[in-house]
Structure formats: structure tokens, C-alpha cells
Amino acid sequence: MDLTSITAVVTGGCSGLGYATARALREAGANVALFDLNAAAGESRTVELGADNTLYCQVDVCDEQQVAQAIEQVKSRFGHIRLCVNCAGIAPASRILNRDNQPAPLAGFQQAIDINLVGSFNVARLVAQAMAEQATTDADGERGLIVNTASVAGYDGQIGQCAYAASKGGIIAMTLPMARDLAALGIRVNTIAPGIMATPMLLAMPEHVQDALAGNVPYPKRLGLPEEFAALVLHMAGNRYLNGETIRLDGALRMPPK
Numbered sequence: 600m601d602l603t604s605i606t607a608v609v610t611g612g613c614s615g616l617g618y619a620t621a622r623a624l625r626e627a628g629a630n631v632a633l634f635d636l637n638a639a640a641g642e643s644r645t646v647e648l649g650a651d652n653t654l655y656c657q658v659d660v661c662d663e664q665q666v667a668q669a670i671e672q673v674k675s676r677f678g679h680i681r682l683c684v685n686c687a688g689i690a691p692a693s694r695i696l697n698r699d700n701q702p703a704p705l706a707g708f709q710q711a712i713d714i715n716l717v718g719s720f721n722v723a724r725l726v727a728q729a730m731a732e733q734a735t736t737d738a739d740g741e742r743g744l745i746v747n748t749a750s751v752a753g754y755d756g757q758i759g760q761c762a763y764a765a766s767k768g769g770i771i772a773m774t775l776p777m778a779r780d781l782a783a784l785g786i787r788v789n790t791i792a793p794g795i796m797a798t799p800m801l802l803a804m805p806e807h808v809q810d811a812l813a814g815n816v817p818y819p820k821r822l823g824l825p826e827e828f829a830a831l832v833l834h835m836a837g838n839r840y841l842n843g844e845t846i847r848l849d850g851a852l853r854m855p856p857k
């Protein structure tokens with residue numbers, strides 16, 4: 600995929616892993632569309648990334664109509680969508696029973712599944728429809744690439760992570776069937792399962808907590824960088840034989856119970 604001539608949709612593109620990916624894509628010459636709830640950040644990120652090649656759309660990834668309208672906006676502004684990177688997500692924590700043996704509110708579990716899993720599927724299905732209508736770009740007949748973001752919690756969820764782990768496990772599980780569904784159209788699907796990454800979410804924690812988290816990582820003994828996530832997205836875009844796969848990006852970390 601020639602990044603100098605493509606347009607990419609990045610959900611959650613106003614912060615953390617999504618923003619780092621949008622920046623790397625812009626540096627590689629791509630147009631980017633940021634689908635994110637945060638309108639204030641959308642405005643400033645658009646300026647930072649260059650308003651001529653950046654479109655911010657205020658979108659809740661769970662909302663069918665908002666996503667469909669935003670995709671139309673991207674198509675009319677840039678003409679096509681070759682890459683979609685799903686980074687929008689939340690990371691709630693709640694034990695199934697609290698200290699008083701009261702059950703976790705069901706709404707919290709449902710919200711994590713809605714935003715992380717249903718939201719990723721919603722954007723993927725509507726972007727795939729747009730990609731299916733586009734011309735192929737190479738001898739292999741490629742039309743596009745969808746990259747979803749899971750988490751190592753999708754494999755080894757910690758205490759309090761039932762909802763988050765289930766949402767991310769769902770993303771890992773749907774990667775292969777989604778790639779199989781879209782294979783005949785020349786649309787690839789891959790997933791990245793990051794470990795502990797230095798995004799605003801993590802950097803807001805006290806330093807001793809960050810140090811403790813980094814201490815569990817075998818090598819390199821530090822938090823992962825958003826730029827390292829972005830580099831893997833760019834590799835996935837360039838490597839056409841990579842399809843239907845989830846790649847852990849975690850410094851060999853296996854999460855302990857807590």
C-alpha cells in the first residue's frame with residue numbers, strides 16, 4: 600500500500616495510540632480522518648497534523664448513523680478510504696463482586712463491550728463497504744486494510760478486567776473470520792494486542808505505579824511507546840501477506856493476576 604496516496608480513518612485518533620498512528624501516517628504522506636468523541640482535541644489535532652490533509656469527525660464509534668455519515672464526509676473530501684485503524688476504546692476496571700460481595704453493575708460490562716467490541720465492528724463493517732466499492736490498487740487486487748486494537752488483556756486479563764478482557768478477546772476472535780469474510784474483496788484485517796503503552800491514560804498514573812508496571816516487562820524494561828504501535832500499523836500496511844493475524848506488542852509481557 601503506497602501511503603503517499605491513501606486516506607486512512609483512525610478512530611480514537613485524537614489521543615494516545617490513535618494520535619501517534621495518525622501522525623505517523625501524515626508523516627508518510629497519507630490523508631487522515633480522525634473519528635473521535637473529543638471535539639476540542641479534534642480541532643487542535645487537525646491543526647497539528649495539517650488542516651489540508653486532516654479531517655476531524657465527531658463520532659461515537661457505536662453509533663451507526665454517525666459513523667456512516669462520517670465515512671461519506673471522508674469520501675467526499677478525499678475520495679477513498681484504504682486504511683482503517685480502530686483505536687477508540689475505554690479501559691474500565693471492576694471486579695465481578697466487590698468487597699461486600701455486591702455484583703458489578705451490568706451496565707459497566709455492557710458499555711465496555713459496546714465501545715471496544717461493537718464499536719470496532721461497527722466501524723469495520725461500514726468502512727469495509729466503502730472499500731468494497733473502490734478500485735483495486737495492485738496485482739494482488741488489494742482494496743484496503745483494517746487494523747483493530749485488542750490488548751494483552753484479551754489473553755491474560757487481570758483482576759477487575761472481566762469486561763475489558765472480554766471486549767478485547769472478542770476483537771482477537773473476530774480477526775480471522777473478518778479477514779475470511781473480506782478476502783474475496785481484497786481487504787485485509789489484522790489486530791494489534793498492545794501491552795502497557797505510554798499513553799495519556801497510563802502517564803496520568805503516579806510514577807511509582809508506572810515503574811511497577813514497567814518492572815513486569817521482560818525486555819525492553821519500560822512502557823511501550825505509541826510510536827512503536829504506529830510503526831506496526833505502517834508495517835501491516837506495507838506487508839501485503841500479513842492477514843487475519845493478531846500480533847502482540849508487549850516486550851514479552853505476560854500479565855500477572857494483578
Ligand SMILES: NC(=O)c1ccc[n+]([C@@H]2O[C@H](COP(=O)([O-])OP(=O)(O)OC[C@H]3O[C@@H](n4cnc5c(N)ncnc54)[C@H](O)[C@@H]3O)[C@@H](O)[C@H]2O)c1
Pocket residue numbers: 610611612613614615616617634635636637658659660661686687688689690714715718748749750751792793794795796797798799800801
Ligand atoms: N495504553 C495502553 O496501555 C493500551 C494497552 C492495550 C490496549 N490499548 C487499547 O488501545 C486503544 C487506544 O488506547 P489509548 O491508550 O490510546 O487511549 P486514549 O484514552 O489515549 O485514547 C482513546 C481515544 O478514544 C476516544 N474514544 C473513546 N470512546 C469513544 C467512542 N465511543 N467513540 C469515538 N471515540 C472514542 C477518546 O476520546 C480518546 O481520544 C484502546 O482501545 C485501548 O483499549 C491501550
